[in-house]
Amino acid sequence: MPDTPLLDMVKVPADTRGLDIPQLKQLADEVRAETIDAVSVTGGHLGAGLGVVELTVALHHVFETPKDILIWDVGHQCYPHKILTGRRDRIRTLRQPGGLSGFTKRSESEYDPFGAAHASTSISAALGFAAARDQKGESNRVVAVIGDGSMSAGMAYEAMNNAAETTNGQLMVILNDNDMSIAPPVGGMSAYLAKQVSGGAYRNFRRFGKSVAEHLPRPFRNAARKAEEYARGMIVGGTFFEELGFYYVGPVDGHDMDNLVPILKNAAAITDRPVVVHVVTQKGKGYAPAESSADKLHAVAKFDVVSGKQNKSVSNAPSYTKVFGTELIKRAERDPSIVAITAAMPSGTGLDLFGQAFPERMYDVGIAEQHAVTFAAGLAADGMKPVCAIYSTFLQRGYDQVVHDVAIQKLPVRFAMDRAGLVGADGATHAGSFDIGYMGALPGMVLMAAADEADLAAMIATSLEIDDRPSAFRYPRGDGVGVEIPELAAPLEIGKGRIVREGTTVAILSLGTRLQESLKAADALAARGVSATVADARFAKPLDEAMILRLAREHECLITVEEGAMGGFGAFVLQLLAEKGALDARLKIRTLHLPDIFQDQADPVAMYDQAGLNASHIAAAALQALGVEGARAVRA
Ligand SMILES: Cc1ncc(C[n+]2csc(CCOP(=O)(O)OP(=O)(O)O)c2C)c(N)n1
Ligand SMILES: CC(=O)[C@@H](O)[C@H](O)COP(=O)(O)O
Numbered sequence: 241m242p243d244t245p246l247l248d249m250v251k252v253p254a255d256t257r258g259l260d261i262p263q264l265k266q267l268a269d270e271v272r273a274e275t276i277d278a279v280s281v282t283g284g285h286l287g288a289g290l291g292v293v294e295l296t297v298a299l300h301h302v303f304e305t306p307k308d309i310l311i312w313d314v315g316h317q318c319y320p321h322k323i324l325t326g327r328r329d330r331i332r333t334l335r336q337p338g339g340l341s342g343f344t345k346r347s348e349s350e351y352d353p354f355g356a357a358h359a360s361t362s363i364s365a366a367l368g369f370a371a372a373r374d375q376k377g378e379s380n381r382v383v384a385v386i387g388d389g390s391m392s393a394g395m396a397y398e399a400m401n402n403a404a405e406t407t408n409g410q411l412m413v414i415l416n417d418n419d420m421s422i423a424p425p426v427g428g429m430s431a432y433l434a435k436q437v438s439g440g441a442y443r444n445f446r447r448f449g450k451s452v453a454e455h456l457p458r459p460f461r462n463a464a465r466k467a468e469e470y471a472r473g474m475i476v477g478g479t480f481f482e483e484l485g486f487y488y489v490g491p492v493d494g495h496d497m498d499n500l501v502p503i504l505k506n507a508a509a510i511t512d513r514p515v516v517v518h519v520v521t522q523k524g525k526g527y528a529p530a531e532s533s534a535d536k537l538h539a540v541a542k543f544d545v546v547s548g549k550q551n552k553s554v555s556n557a558p559s560y561t562k563v564f565g566t567e568l569i570k571r572a573e574r575d576p577s578i579v580a581i582t583a584a585m586p587s588g589t590g591l592d593l594f595g596q597a598f599p600e601r602m603y604d605v606g607i608a609e610q611h612a613v614t615f616a617a618g619l620a621a622d623g624m625k626p627v628c629a630i631y632s633t634f635l636q637r638g639y640d641q642v643v644h645d646v647a648i649q650k651l652p653v654r655f656a657m658d659r660a661g662l663v664g665a666d667g668a669t670h671a672g673s674f675d676i677g678y679m680g681a682l683p684g685m686v687l688m689a690a691a692d693e694a695d696l697a698a699m700i701a702t703s704l705e706i707d708d709r710p711s712a713f714r715y716p717r718g719d720g721v722g723v724e725i726p727e728l729a730a731p732l733e734i735g736k737g738r739i740v741r742e743g744t745t746v747a748i749l750s751l752g753t754r755l756q757e758s759l760k761a762a763d764a765l766a767a768r769g770v771s772a773t774v775a776d777a778r779f780a781k782p783l784d785e786a787m788i789l790r791l792a793r794e795h796e797c798l799i800t801v802e803e804g805a806m807g808g809f810g811a812f813v814l815q816l817l818a819e820k821g822a823l824d825a826r827l828k829i830r831t832l833h834l835p836d837i838f839q840d841q842a843d844p845v846a847m848y849d850q851a852g853l854n855a856s857h858i859a860a861a862a863l864q865a866l867g868v869e870g871a872r873a874v875r876a
């Protein structure tokens with residue numbers, strides 16, 4: 241590599257515009273090395289970013305960002321983009337408290353015109369920008385970069401379907417086809433794209449240049465018609481996109497700067513209709529440990545650059561995800577009607593284990609949560625026991641389907657909601673904050689929250705026995721607390737909580753894994769001479785009315801604690817007490833829940849501290865409610 245690193249001179253994309261192709265190639269090499277080094281100290285998403293290094297350099301070279309709009313789908317591949325857009329000095333704060341987000345974020349930079357993290361939103365957002373430019377008479381280009389995996393979501397088609405009649409040539413969609421999602425891609429679109437790519441060598445610049453001619457203003461077109469040959473393959477391929485009114489260009493080698501730059505320039509010259517440029521890349525490109533890894537190092541812990549060895553934290557308790565996967569296998573061995581559905585997250589949900597055991601009974605529907613839910617509803621309607629495993633945050637994508645296709649029809653779909661509560665480094669976009677409210681509001685829904693891994697096993701058993709209505713159980717990202725899990729957990733009595741510790745003055749009513757902190761809070765209160773009962777609600781719906789009314793009746797103070805936003809469990813308890821006339825001046829109540837803000841990334845414990853949901857906060861809330869002096873300074 242030449243002496244003077246170009247990356248030291250390139251602070252923002254404008255600094256790349258005077259570079260020639262060899263220099264752009266050098267810059268790409270430097271950006272790739274910087275990305276690998278940065279992620280080795282921060283952890284995060286690696287494979288996707290490595291796959292778009294050349295594309296990122298070429299896009300910022302060809303388009304005048306930030307005036308031209310560049311929107312990354314999901315945004316997990318945006319680290320090279322951040323390095324090139326004035327954030328190289330902070331790239332080693334990625335996903336750290338107070339540091340750079342692991343995804344694109346409007347508040348972080350003018351080069352991030354639209355935030356991401358949930359997949360398949362980029363074309364809709366880009367179309368919005370394009371339509372706005374049309375309205376304002378501005379001619380800047382708008383570019384959306386979307387991966388092949390993210391093209392499996394309905395939202396991408398909704399936008400493609402709408403594009404041709406919503407804007408003229410402002411919109412360009414770069415389809416980043418690396419033939420990977422987190423796992424290998426699934427579905428017809430993936431097969432279609434593979435066919436496009438397999439149709440011979442990638443198109444190159446020499447032939448494409450002439451084909452643009454027919455899209456040039458008329459005076460130039462005749463000159464172009466003299467050209468001996470239009471690049472038929474460059475134009476005719478991509479029928480699917482052409483039918484949607486797009487001009488299809490590709491497939492193009494996304495690592496070949498010699499062709500990528502001129503092709504992007506030519507595609508940018510097409511202004512009479514939206515353009516899709518089908519770029520073929522390799523996820524994990526340029527880093528051997530990523531290239532050889534099955535998941536192309538989609539997400540990594542901190543690692544040693546030379547060996548690729550990750551410093552993964554070791555715990556003697558299994559993760560909740562592992563417990564879910566293992567328990568479901570046990571149940572499926574005994575019940576052939578059990579089938580499992582994931583929306584492109586087999587390893588994240590633990591269903592990869594289930595899929596190995598029962599390949600015919602595990603469905604990966606791609607990034608398609610809406611479809612996953614209604615597909616599960618169809619399975620349930622025809623007598624199967626579908627377990628739909630979708631992260632709490634991603635289930636938001638399929639909520640109307642939960643209401644309309646599952647709950648109203650009282651279909652016994654089982655929802656395994658992993659990543660419930662705060663998730664840490666992925667920050668606000670991935671927090672499972674809202675499912676208690678949005679699932680608990682549905683008539684007939686049985687909604688459970690595991691306090692530990694043994695509870696999770698029992699809730700899986702409980703859910704599988706519920707055949708007359710939908711049920712859901714939530715559990716957090718990360719490891720359990722190390723309690724023993726029975727070989728075959730007994731199902732719970734629906735709507736029944738449990739008293740874990742008897743006391744007299746304060747009742748702490750916990751839902752989910754805040755139980756451990758609630759018990760520590762009771763100890764802290766005891767040290768201050770205050771006796772506390774600790775109860776595990778287990779069910780957010782139906783509530784254990786008898787237990788809750790008794791707690792209210794027999795204690796001076798009632799504290800509810802949940803790993804969810806306001807309008808969830810605490811609200812349900814308050815509504816119950818109000819309806820039963822159990823709210824009176826004697827009873828002092830505090831509902832502890834996630835704060836009414838979107839919390840940025842940090843370590844989960846620190847985030848729960850910020851949220852006021854650790855033991856010291858629970859104890860302080862009780863003392864403050866009781867009017868005890870110095871309530872705030874409780875050391876738990
Ligand atoms: C709605 C939604 N569902 C699931 C995910 C989890 N997820 C993040 S990246 C990814 C795979 C994306 O594949 P692709 O678009 O091909 O990008 P690549 O990683 O291959 O660059 C998935 C499933 C998500 N971010 N959003
Ligand atoms: C980018 C994305 O959405 C996924 O990769 C997500 O970050 C996975 O989250 P977990 O690491 O909790 O499985």
Ligand SMILES: [Mg+2]
Pocket residue numbers: 387388389390416417418419420421
């Ligand atoms: Mg992909």
